[in-house]
Amino acid sequence: MELDPLTALSAIGVAGYVALMADWVASDRFGLSNLQIRGFAPQPVASRQMYAEWPIGLELDGTYNNLGSFLERISKFPRIINVSAIHIKAKNDNSSQTIEASCTATTFVLVEAKPADAKAPGKPGAKTAAKPAAPKA
Numbered sequence: 001m002e003l004d005p006l007t008a009l010s011a012i013g014v015a016g017y018v019a020l021m022a023d024w025v026a027s028d029r030f031g032l033s034n035l036q037i038r039g040f041a042p043q044p045v046a047s048r049q050m051y052a053e054w055p056i057g058l059e060l061d062g063t064y065n066n067l068g069s070f071l072e073r074i075s076k077f078p079r080i081i082n083v084s085a086i087h088i089k090a091k092n093d094n095s096s097q098t099i100e101a102s103c104t105a106t107t108f109v110l111v112e113a114k115p116a117d118a119k120a121p122g123k124p125g126a127k128t129a130a131k132p133a134a135p136k137a
Contacts, residue, residue: 035060036097037059039059040058051110054108056104058102080108
């Protein structure tokens with residue numbers, strides 16, 4: 001699925017967002033080429049008054065510099081993506097991957113305001129349009 005990152009994510013819904021993020025990670029849009037993805041776990045959407053938070057848990061293996069490059073790419077992405085709950089620990093094996101990292105990447109979606117129910121004219125409680133003032137003689 002290809003979508004401009006500035007497009008309203010509310011139009012594609014949570015399932016579409018998860019598919020989009022999975023596609024971006026798989027196509028290396030975030031610059032993960034030197035990181036191995038061990039986990040990609042969408043988390044529950046958190047609704048706020050004017051926006052919704054759409055988090056995804058990530059588990060990554062690589063080097064400290066690879067992780068830094070990934071975070072730098074995220075910071076320059078056109079959509080706001082917060083990376084939080086970062087946990088980094090050293091790996092004890094003899095591979096070229098020296099760290100294990102886990103974090104939560106969260107993007108924010110504006111919740112579009114629903115139009116107020118306008119009452120039909122002529123019904124009790126309906127608002128009437130202001131009448132123009134009569135001309136003065």
